[in-house]
Amino acid sequence: MDFNWTDDERRFRDRVRAFLHRELPSDWAEVARHGPGSAEQTAFSRDFCPRLAAEGLLVPHWPAEWGGQGRPTWEHFILGEEMWAAGEPRGAQYMNVNWIGPTLMRYGSAEQQARYIPAMAAGNAIWCQGFSEPEAGSDLASLRTKAVPDGGGYVIDGQKIWTSYAGLAETCFLLARVPGAGDGKAAIAIFLVPMDTPGIEVRSIPSLIGHGDIHEVFLTGVRVPASARLGAEGEGWSIISYALANERVGIPRYELSSRTLSRMAARLKDEGRFDDPVIRARAGSAAAACEAARMLTYRAVSMRAKGQPAGPEANIARVAVVEADHAVSEFGMDFLPGAYTAGGGNGGADDAAILAHHERAIVAGIAAGAAEIQLDLVARRHLDLPRGAA
Amino acid sequence: MDFDPNDDQRAFLDVLEQMATGPDAAWGHDPDWKRYQWSPALDATLDENGFFDCAAEPDLGPVAGALMVMRLAELPVLVEAAASTLLRPRLAPDLPRPVAVMTGDGPAPFLPVARSVLRLAPDGVSAAVLDLGDVAAAESLFAYPFGQVGTPGAGWQAVDADPDTARDLWRVALAAELAGVLKGGLGAVLEHVRSRRQFGRPLGSFQAVQHRLAGASARIEGGAWMALRAAETGDAADAAQALGWMQASATRIVYDLHQFMGAMGLTLEHPLHRWTYRARWLKSALGGAEANLSLAAARTWGA
Ligand SMILES: Cc1cc2nc3c(=O)[nH]c(=O)nc-3n(C[C@H](O)[C@H](O)[C@H](O)COP(=O)(O)OP(=O)(O)OC[C@H]3O[C@@H](n4cnc5c(N)ncnc54)[C@H](O)[C@@H]3O)c2cc1C
Numbered sequence: 001m002d003f004n005w006t007d008d009e010r011r012f013r014d015r016v017r018a019f020l021h022r023e024l025p026s027d028w029a030e031v032a033r034h035g036p037g038s039a040e041q042t043a044f045s046r047d048f049c050p051r052l053a054a055e056g057l058l059v060p061h062w063p064a065e066w067g068g069q070g071r072p073t074w075e076h077f078i079l080g081e082e083m084w085a086a087g088e089p090r091g092a093q094y095m096n097v098n099w100i101g102p103t104l105m106r107y108g109s110a111e112q113q114a115r116y117i118p119a120m121a122a123g124n125a126i127w128c129q130g131f132s133e134p135e136a137g138s139d140l141a142s143l144r145t146k147a148v149p150d151g152g153g154y155v156i157d158g159q160k161i162w163t164s165y166a167g168l169a170e171t172c173f174l175l176a177r178v179p180g181a182g183d184g185k186a187a188i189a190i191f192l193v194p195m196d197t198p199g200i201e202v203r204s205i206p207s208l209i210g211h212g213d214i215h216e217v218f219l220t221g222v223r224v225p226a227s228a229r230l231g232a233e234g235e236g237w238s239i240i241s242y243a244l245a246n247e248r249v250g251i252p253r254y255e256l257s258s259r260t261l262s263r264m265a266a267r268l269k270d271e272g273r274f275d276d277p278v279i280r281a282r283a284g285s286a287a288a289a290c291e292a293a294r295m296l297t298y299r300a301v302s303m304r305a306k307g308q309p310a311g312p313e314a315n316i317a318r319v320a321v322v323e324a325d326h327a328v329s330e331f332g333m334d335f336l337p338g339a340y341t342a343g344g345g346n347g348g349a350d351d352a353a354i355l356a357h358h359e360r361a362i363v364a365g366i367a368a369g370a371a372e373i374q375l376d377l378v379a380r381r382h383l384d385l386p387r388g389a390a
Numbered sequence: 391m392d393f394d395p396n397d398d399q400r401a402f403l404d405v406l407e408q409m410a411t412g413p414d415a416a417w418g419h420d421p422d423w424k425r426y427q428w429s430p431a432l433d434a435t436l437d438e439n440g441f442f443d444c445a446a447e448p449d450l451g452p453v454a455g456a457l458m459v460m461r462l463a464e465l466p467v468l469v470e471a472a473a474s475t476l477l478r479p480r481l482a483p484d485l486p487r488p489v490a491v492m493t494g495d496g497p498a499p500f501l502p503v504a505r506s507v508l509r510l511a512p513d514g515v516s517a518a519v520l521d522l523g524d525v526a527a528a529e530s531l532f533a534y535p536f537g538q539v540g541t542p543g544a545g546w547q548a549v550d551a552d553p554d555t556a557r558d559l560w561r562v563a564l565a566a567e568l569a570g571v572l573k574g575g576l577g578a579v580l581e582h583v584r585s586r587r588q589f590g591r592p593l594g595s596f597q598a599v600q601h602r603l604a605g606a607s608a609r610i611e612g613g614a615w616m617a618l619r620a621a622e623t624g625d626a627a628d629a630a631q632a633l634g635w636m637q638a639s640a641t642r643i644v645y646d647l648h649q650f651m652g653a654m655g656l657t658l659e660h661p662l663h664r665w666t667y668r669a670r671w672l673k674s675a676l677g678g679a680e681a682n683l684s685l686a687a688a689r690t691w692g693a
Contacts, residue, residue, distance in 0.1 A: 284683030292612025
């Protein structure tokens, strides 16, 4: 066992940090204060991602054939940590890098690959993920949006909800059900749908995490050619499983939490409050939660780096990551409540960072799947407990 | 980063596993219904085969030592591993074992079976070889043989070691032991809820049970990795953090483990208490969760 970074990995991290230091503008904390799906961050990512690509830091882990350098898993992971901790300047484009691109490489037609992958590798493609529906949240397989075969193509009708980035995305990675193709998962197919196709209407949902982040997407008589379908009709669910396996450990949220906690501790020290034993114990507890999440995540990444499937290990990591995000966020609210009210903080970048962290933390146990679903998976796959009654 | 044991560590753990699943490691209730079961046979076998010296072997190291402490703590029987494996090689390699550890003046675990004792006082480390008659056994609710020592006949010898470093080594050892103890208890409860049926289905199929056990397992495994990292880095903040995390987690986990075992868990015919009453002592060690987490915070960010 070895819990150290190699020299190469250290150098890689330094390089990413130096790039961020150089390229992020002085008002970045304000831009990042808005969620990753905001108009501000999306606009920023259109400028930032091409620069990242030019530096070889957008898709370094992709194969050379698709504009990458075939770099190791750990480097991809370090990149994710540094980007998330910096407020995710890639905006929506992190999805392309992590799973949409790799999924198209594996399942896309030559035409789909040529149309979409180079734009992703260049840093100029905004996608959204049309999975959840009003009646299909955790139980995703119960989705109802229909894609009815019609004259060699499909007509899609239905509604998506909670769709991040939909307001500004060019393309949607959309799940729909093809009637007659069986029930349940077998009937699910994936469509790559340009968002300017007639019949698509997007409405932003006012939320606790900043405006422009989540949306409703209404699909009414949306006509797409057969060439918009990814994979075969019955193959949708297995493609999603592949796509999500690429996302298994999820966002390295503990990295931002841990750095935000350090800001909070520094602030409490400045205010002469850090020798309070209650504050210190709570800070220590939140820090420990971050480190538990980090170690469990690294455990799963370490398996992936060796080509072993990280199943339950990834589920366990996600449970711990949610706890860490909340521990830090609640620590801030309990001991630095001023930071969440205009005029109550120190008026600097710290306030923006603490607020931005809070808004990212409150979604941790819900976005990308509820924590309870992860606990179910840990119980069944890791603890070998019997499946619950339906 | 590599979360897999190296070849030497793997070979070492394989042999350890044979002993940990052998007859000397198996549960059997004590003839006098004591809450613990000291296994002199297993302790001696491990000793004779040099297991307690693993941390000083370059290819095994303190990580192997911490893994061994965890694995042995999962057993329903007791051997003295934490001090012998993670303290003795660094502080006083010549002390006869079993080694008891005192961090204050009161009763301490293992003293009745120990041949030496290390005293980790804030202002200095000392050691004593114990003679018959030095130790008075003490009844305790905690599932260790407890005893008290006044002035040992052979007297205390000063140990040339930094007292803070010594206590941090002990923190790592305690964190590893607590992770192992909770894992042992969790394993027993999992076995129970998989097979015990009520309402026409296994208890373990109820989501209320599943989620609490899944949460426990995430906390235990997170803490176990933190303890292993602390063993490797020797970092003072890592040590306090690992112990504080395990101690803070233990309260809820011990409660849940007993809940899911029902009345059977309150008997001396089932070994659950072997783990939960060690956990309850371990979670109080060196000031308990808040003290250790607070110390970790001070070490990370400065007081
Ligand atoms: C910020 C944010 C961004 C999102 N972005 C997208 C996106 O881009 N694209 C997209 O498709 N979706 C997106 N989502 C939706 C997300 O995937 C869903 O919110 C999530 O899958 C949960 O579904 P739900 O909200 O309908 O909750 P429900 O399924 O209604 O569940 C509500 C709660 O009930 C509990 N629960 C549910 N099922 C179980 C169970 N089996 N056992 C025990 N408890 C259970 C959980 O606590 C859960 O949180 C986003 C969500 C958020 C918050």
